[in-house]
Amino acid sequence: MKLSVNREQLLRPLQLVTGAVERRQTLPVLANILIKADEQGIALTGTDLEVELVARFPAQVISEVGSTTVPAKKFLDICKSLPEGADIELAESGDRLVLRSGRSRFNLATLPAAEFPNIEEWNSICEVSLSQLELKKLIDSTSFSMANQDVRYYLNGMLFDLDGEVLRSVATDGHRLALATVPVNISEGLPLQCIVPRKGVLELQRLIGTEEQIITLQIGENHLRASVEGFMFTCKLVDGKFPDYQRVLPRGGDKILIADRAVVRDALARAAILSNEKFRGVRFNLDPAELKITANNPEQEEAEEVVEVQYADQSLEMGFNVSYLLDVLNVVNGEQIKMTLADANSSALVEDAASDHAMYVVMPMRL
Numbered sequence: 001m002k003l004s005v006n007r008e009q010l011l012r013p014l015q016l017v018t019g020a021v022e023r024r025q026t027l028p029v030l031a032n033i034l035i036k037a038d039e040q041g042i043a044l045t046g047t048d049l050e051v052e053l054v055a056r057f058p059a060q061v062i063s064e065v066g067s068t069t070v071p072a073k074k075f076l077d078i079c080k081s082l083p084e085g086a087d088i089e090l091a092e093s094g095d096r097l098v099l100r101s102g103r104s105r106f107n108l109a110t111l112p113a114a115e116f117p118n119i120e121e122w123n124s125i126c127e128v129s130l131s132q133l134e135l136k137k138l139i140d141s142t143s144f145s146m147a148n149q150d151v152r153y154y155l156n157g158m159l160f161d162l163d164g165e166v167l168r169s170v171a172t173d174g175h176r177l178a179l180a181t182v183p184v185n186i187s188e189g190l191p192l193q194c195i196v197p198r199k200g201v202l203e204l205q206r207l208i209g210t211e212e213q214i215i216t217l218q219i220g221e222n223h224l225r226a227s228v229e230g231f232m233f234t235c236k237l238v239d240g241k242f243p244d245y246q247r248v249l250p251r252g253g254d255k256i257l258i259a260d261r262a263v264v265r266d267a268l269a270r271a272a273i274l275s276n277e278k279f280r281g282v283r284f285n286l287d288p289a290e291l292k293i294t295a296n297n298p299e300q301e302e303a304e305e306v307v308e309v310q311y312a313d314q315s316l317e318m319g320f321n322v323s324y325l326l327d328v329l330n331v332v333n334g335e336q337i338k339m340t341l342a343d344a345n346s347s348a349l350v351e352d353a354a355s356d357h358a359m360y361v362v363m364p365m366r367l
Contacts, residue, residue: 001066001092003037005059007082007101013044013055014076016231019203021072022048027117032069034116035090035097037062045116046072051200051235052119053207060087067113070097078106119234124218124225126192128167129185132208132215132228138169139205141180141358144327146198147173154240158201160219163191170245176324177248178331180358194219195242200235207233248361250347253340257286258310258353261337264291265329267305271295272322274303280323281367286316286341295322318344319367325350328360 017033025031025048034045041058079088082101089100092110099106139158147155150173159170167184170177196204204226208215218225226233271282275295285292289312293305318341329337334352341348350360 001035001037001068001090002062002064003042003059004061004063004087004089005042007079007084007086007088009057009059010042010088011079013057013231014079016207017044017046017053017055018072018076019206020046020048020051020053023073029069029111029115029117031071031073032111032116033072033075034067034069034113036067036113038065047117047119048199049117049119049236050197051203052233053203054232054234056230056232064092066092068092068097068110069113069116070108070110074108075099078108119223119236122220122223124220126162126186126190126219128162128217128219129214130167130182130217131212133210133212134182134184135215135217136205136208136210137357138167138180138182139201139208141331142169142171142178143201143205144331145171145173145176145178145360146201148198150174154195154238154242157195157197157238159193159195159242159245160217160224161191161193162186162219170242172243172245172248175321175363176327177245177361178328178358179245179249179360182357192219193242194224195238195240196224197235197238200224203235204233207231248347249359250340250342250349250361253342253346253349255286255313255316255341256311257291257339257341258336259291259307259339261329261332261335263307264309264337265326267293267307268322268326268329271303271305272326274301275322279365280321281319281365282322282325283367284316284318284320286311286313286318288312288315316341316344318348319365320348320362321365324362328362332358332360 036043044055086101091098097108161168168181170179215228271293276297282295291307291309296302332352334354336353338351338353347361347363
């Protein structure tokens with residue numbers, strides 16, 4: 001293999017592909033990325049056996065076709081450290097890859113391309129098309145609620161629920177739940193649910209941009225694949241049953257609170273400073289047209305914030321984890337939020353007052 005490529009052409013694909021590589025791996029070849037040069041150009045592949053990312057782009061010159069694997073992080077660090085606009089020459093020499101750029105030269109150890117694992121062939125049972133902007137909005141609206149290393153492994157990811165002509169993303173860690181909806185073009189094979197693992201969600205989030213360009217999701221029995229702008233992302237799905245999120249959505253809440261999102265968020269952020277560092281609890285005291293937020297900690301320090309709100313029901317006192325509320329208020333885009341409440345022991349439903357794109361359920365705390 002022998003080729004020449006510009007640093008800028010190589011850098012973004014290399015950064016994205018390296019993200020799929022697992023640093024703590026059992027197989028040495030999984031710390032490497034696969035470089036393949038053929039008549040169509042260059043293909044870079046990174047995988048941790050759960051997530052695979054392939055990037056394709058043209059080369060300036062390909063003198064010899066071939067393939068090999070090199071240590072992902074070292075290769076990326078070398079390319080990042082070269083000056084902008086530099087031309088990079090790659091040439092395979094025995095069990096080494098020689099990288100030259102200007103007066104710099106690097107010898108990288110390689111492993112045979114034949115040792116590099118490929119995600120096995122699979123068939124898609126459903127295809128979904130939507131814009132990158134819509135998919136990014138869908139993931140950004142819910143990803144913060146995913147569990148992290150929970151023993152209930154099916155919570156360590158995001159549910160994609162296809163039904164009718166909508167795609168819903170749902171994430172929960174057992175204490176809060178986030179749900180967002182977007183209209184899509186769907187092929188046959190509905191209704192369908194699949195759980196995308198946490199790492200797959202985060203890598204997909206990094207890959208997609210904010211353009212209106214269409215991205216296609218292919219969903220199979222055990223895999224999900226996304227194709228966009230010369231990149232092909234594939235990940236294994238979590239084999240498990242996601243909780244029935246429809247049963248978690250609060251029903252029968254009759255107390256409506258409408259407030260300025262930024263004002264409430266800033267008040268919560270200030271009150272959080274003096275909350276208990278372990279439990280992060282804040283108390284809501286709701287009265288007509290007024291919300292009082294209080295927090296205290298074991299050092300007997302106290303914070304109190306009073307916010308004007310639209311509320312015309314009876315007085316109510318509730319406790320919440322302030323971090324969960326702040327996470328929600330940081331992803332809601334509208335100027336006003338709407339909270340639907342029932343009583344002190346029932347979950348709160350939080351929404352953008354002007355949009356039904358997403359809804360958030362936050363469980364109360366006993367303080």
